[in-house]
Amino acid sequence: MLTAQEALERLKIGNERFVSGETTHHKQLSHQERAEMAGDQNPFAIVLGCSDSRVPAEMVFDQGLGDLFVIRVAGNVVAPSQVGSVEFAAERYDCAVVVVLGHSHCGAIQATIDTLMNPASPPSQNLMSIVNRVRPSVETLLQTELKDDLAKLCKHAVRSNVFASVNQLRHGSAVLENLIAKGKLKVVGAEYSLETGEVLFFDF
Secondary structure, X not given: OOOHHHHHHHHHHHHHHHHHOOOOOOOXXXXXXXXXXXXXXXXXXXXXXXXXXXXXXXXXXXXXXOOEEEEEOHHHOOOHHHHHHHHHHHHHOOOOEEEEEEEOOOHHHHHHHHHHHOOOXXXXXXXXXXXXXXXXXXXXXXXXHHHHOHHHHHHHHHHHHHHHHHXXXXXXXXXXXXXXXXXXXXXXXXXXXXXXXXXXXEOO
16 A cells, blocks of 8 residues: 555656656456456546546556546546545555646536626536536636636636645545544645646645
């Protein structure tokens, strides 16, 4: 079992391989290898990321089948089902770290900005449930000079939304709060660059 710091280091090194084009987990598993993994799993980290097709966590961190417990939802938002999934993996598999992974040019962020700037044309009720979870991260920024520069607004909103999701996981679950208090779990935020492939981890 890896410590949070060891798990983060493994993710960072894997991302460095991905950025440099020296990935090691590109081959298909044999039938025997898949069969051997069918009985159990032992992921070393949890990743709550966006559903964007350009941000597959296993590839971004150059990890193999069974290495990561990945939860993907548009906008990497935190709702009860995501919290429950994190609780499950943290308790069942002793994962010591959760990474909330946002990314540049996030469509969910843009949809939220569009909705707030054009309230007369709301999205569907289901998409609105995601927009409403991203909304607090965008509304505050719309009260600043960023409202006049949509590219900068989107960039800042991506990070604000990551911070919000990290905060919700840290303080919105008695199970996770207990694990954090005991030093058994660490929740961190990160941002993936679609342009470079690099993951920037945040210290906060």
